[in-house]
Amino acid sequence: MSEERGLFIYGIVPSDVEPTPDASGVGDPPGEVTVVRHGRVAALVSEVPLETALGRPADLTAYQELLDGTAAVAPVLPVRFGTVVTGPDAVADLLDAHGDRFASALDELEGHVQYVVHGRYEESALIQSVLDDNTAAADLADQVRGQPEETTREQRIRLGEIISQAVELRREAENRDLLDTLGPLATSALARPPSNELDAVNAAFLVEADREDDFVDALEEFAEQRRGLIHMRLLGPLAPYDFVSAHQLAG
Known part of the structure; x- marks a missing residue:
């Protein structure tokens, strides 16, 4: 029986943001960081097992390092640590529901x-x-x-x-x-x-x-x-x- 997996959401970014090839996410082993895009905004995510508790110091460090590294080159809205959804469709629904608000906030944070x-x-x-x-x-x-x-x-x-x-x-x-x-x-x-x-x-x-x-x-x-x-x-x-x-x- 395969392990159920979800998507850990790190932050909301402009849709043209790409994670660096060496970006690593939470979990053991660390998940690959990818992007789910919808309109003007996107979410930085990585796959995680739904049954695995996340909260090790290494997980928090990975979360912060990814967001801080992103903030150095693009605006980012951090999502609360530990936010996990069922898959890409759930992320797209989130971005669709709040996309305008997210985009406005990202515009305000540009260059900060x-x-x-x-x-x-x-x-x-x-x-x-x-x-x-x-x-x-x-x-x-x-x-x-x-x-x-x-x-x-x-x-x-x-x-x-x-x-x-x-x-x-x-x-x-x-x-x-x-x-x-x-x-x-x-x-x-x-x-x-x-x-x-x-x-x-x-x-x-x-x-x-x-x-x-x-x-x-x-x-x-x-x-x-x-x-x-x-x-x-x-x-x-x-x-x-x-x-x-x-x-x-x-x-």
């Missing part, structure tokens, strides 16, 4: 890529900065320093609360500063939720290709002003994952 700016506080520098700015916190730190935890439990809890509140306020301020600084150099920008309690900034930006250098230069200056306090990372160029939610499909 996404960047993610993520910054995390250096913990010791952050705590020292909070103590320098907050007399109550500094007093509590003096009270617990060198003392047994069991006898200073209440002070330690209160100190932790003060530091946590300070980090939250600073995070809000840093994200505002980041968006104010880089937002004018991007077509669109949005704050992302923190991924860690020590996160200082986390935001996504949709940037035109001809403004990438200015964007990176402005970020470097922003990071330099916070050197020693915040470790900054720039991720990209990426597919516009954060800017196509209205066009993503249910699995």
Whole structure:
């Protein structure tokens, strides 16, 4: 009995896009990436067994690498990871039903890529900065320093609360500063939720290709002003994952 197979959909692209010969998809072994076209738009797909669960780190990596590589040369609407349909006819029906909306969104994304700016506080520098700015916190730190935890439990809890509140306020301020600084150099920008309690900034930006250098230069200056306090990372160029939610499909 042959294994039932379906099509994993990676993203929606203009109909003239061709996958590179070495493009590989999800699964083990990786599926060959092909295109299903309908009018002005097309879908990047690969065959997968319908009974096989997809979700290995290697699968997510393959999904992201294909979309990010595509975004470097053509606009792409990422489809939610794990979206599988029964075959080419189901893909064609999807493209037929939403083709105009997809085409309009692709036109808007032409010449754009996404960047993610993520910054995390250096913990010791952050705590020292909070103590320098907050007399109550500094007093509590003096009270617990060198003392047994069991006898200073209440002070330690209160100190932790003060530091946590300070980090939250600073995070809000840093994200505002980041968006104010880089937002004018991007077509669109949005704050992302923190991924860690020590996160200082986390935001996504949709940037035109001809403004990438200015964007990176402005970020470097922003990071330099916070050197020693915040470790900054720039991720990209990426597919516009954060800017196509209205066009993503249910699995």
